[in-house]
Amino acid sequence: MLNAKLHLEPTRVVAPVSRRTFGSFVEHMGRCVYGGIYEQAHPRADADGFRSDVLALVRELGVSLVRYPGGNFVSGYKWEDGVGPVADRPVRRDLAWHSLETNEVGVDEFMRWANKAGVEVMYALNLGTRGVQEALDVHEYLNQPDRTHLAELRRGNGSEKPYGISMFCLGNEMDGPWQTGHKTAYEYGRLAAETARALRSAQPGVELIACGSSSSSMPTFGAWEAEVLELAYDQVDYISAHAYYEPLDGDVGSFLASAVDMDHFIDSVVATADSVGARLKSKKRINISFDEWNVWYLSRHQASQASVTEWEVAPRVIEDSYDVTDAVVVGSLLISLLRHSDRVTAACLAQLVNVIAPIRSEPDGEAWRQTTFHPFALTSRLSRGEVLDVKIDSPVYETSRFGAVPIVDAVATHDDGALSVFAVNRHQSESVSFSFPATGTVAEAWVLSDDDPAATNTQADPDRVTPRELATSVSEGIVTVTLPPVSWSAIRLG
Known part of the structure; x- marks a missing residue:
């Protein structure tokens, strides 16, 4: 059997665990909102039309944390369309996803849902077709207590108190030619800086996120971040990063190593941001909001959209069904995000329901957990305290995209004597004996794997893939577990 060791010391700390790392994303796209979080006629809908299941x-x-309302959608969105009596709200074209938006759910409805879900909202502003004034207007509506026109x-409209949103995205993927209102780095940087100055006049402590590259494969990657931050460094707090992964040309080995790309993406953006800060002689540090990340079978989506001609309300769009391998990749990407907690202090799994999502639902039917639900839920629950600076001794395997890659990747968090370790075995056929120092007794241990790495959860069989208990042994202060092939594991000691 292959062997790997995790070396850790509770005094070697990367950064505190940021709860915002466990964010998600609700966009007016496909059935994420309509038929996802909201379905007024569903048997389990509450008084506001939100599905309780x-x-x-x-x-x-x-x-x-939930990012809202987009995404590509936001670059053509008029927030005013979604307030006031529902019967008076206009139906609009959504150019981003070639669909019709009824505006039945707007900012007030969504904020009620967020309150029920117990999540913070990261609000995305339209800097595609709109600009400074729209940003100020929606901010006034959301956050001004009273007396002004939009606060009143x-x-x-029924929301007496302001919503108190503290995080705003200054647009979405403005580097992308597909984006409505796409801009050059200079055009966008100027607009982002102007919008940020105006918002800080209204709310000095607001946290603002500038658009970074929508992918590390963009031809402008790096240069985009540098020019945008040259123009807006002192006005913003974050630069965004977006990344999606799929097994290209059936290359599962490289797909399982997707976190290598995420690591490089984050390190590159940090280096660029710090270089700009040094040139500007600024003591300020720009952090990263990795506010779109997931497994997405993008090539399938692009092929399916080529023939779309009809304008529909909430069409079925990118409702990917995730298997065990996908879940292991999602778990490994969470390891990467935690490892970079000193700079990545907010992140959003895109999206939350139905659209490339960990949760699926059907009209008048059931909601269920996809395979990717489980590593996210366990990591969110067990990550507490501080992320540790760990070292891994692991054998490697060759990939076509990344060269030699460690078979085992892992991260650990530590809180008041309790230790959580998250580990992934990327090997497709071999188990690995994995060991690390014990700092207490094993409280719980879970593994997500299956003899069939293509197994999925469906409406008919929603629990086909679930975490199972992982056998552990502790001897002379060392915990040892066996990581099955293509697996993600979580072990908590306390």
């Missing part, structure tokens, strides 16, 4: 799963998932409009 979906809400229960969102709470179980351990989501801390909100109160008249």
Whole structure:
């Protein structure tokens, strides 16, 4: 059997665990909102039309933060369309996803849902077709207590108190030619800086996220971040990063090593941001909001969209069904995000329900957990305290994309004497004996794997893939477990 060791010391700390790392994303796209979180006619809908079964799963998932309302959708969105009497709200075209938006759910409805879900909201502003004034207007509606026109409009619409949103995205993926209102780095950097200055005049402590590259494969990657931050460094707090992964050309070995790419992406953005800060002689540090990440079979989506001609309300869009391998990759990406907790202090799994999501639901039917639900839920629940600076001794395997890659990757968190270790075995056929120092007794240990790595959860069989207890042994202060092939594991000692 292969062997790997994790070396850790509770005094060697990377950073505190940020609860915002466990964010997600709700976009007016496909059936994420309509038929996902909201289905007024569903037997389990509450008085506001929100599905209580979906809400229960969102709470179980351990989501801390939700980015809303987009995504590509936001670059053509008029927030005013979604307030006031529902019967008076206009139906609009959504150019991003070639669908119709009824505006039945707007900011007030979504904020009620967020309150029920117990999540913080990261609000995305339209800097595609709109700009500074729209940003100020929606901020006034959301956060101004009273007396102003838009604060009183909100109160008249039933929300007496301001929502107190503290995080705003200054647009979405403005580097992408597909984006409505796509801009050059200079055009966007100027607009982001102007919008940020205006918002800080209204709310000095607001946290603002500038658009970084929508992918590390973009031809402008690096140069985009540098130019945008040259223009907006003193006005923003975060630069965003987006990344999606799939097994290209059936290359499962490279797919299982996707976190290598995420590590490089994060390190590159940090280096670029710090270089700009040094040139500007600034003592300020820009952090990363990795506010879109997931497994996404993008090539399938692009092929399916080529023939779309009809304008529909909430069409079925990228409802990927995730298998065990996908879940292991999601778990490994969470390891990467935690490992970079000193700079990645917010992140959003995209998306939450139905659209490339850990939760699926059907009209008038059941909601269920996809395979990817489980590593996210367990990592969110067990990550506490501080992320440790660990070292891993692991054999390697060759990949076509990344060269030699460690078979085992891992991260650990430590809190008041309790230790959580998260580990992934990327090997497709070999188990690995994995050991690390014990700092107490094993409280719980879980593994997500299956003899069939292509196994999925479905409406008919929602629990086909679930975490099972992982056997552990402790001897002379060392914990040892066996990591099955293509597996993700979590061990908690306390």
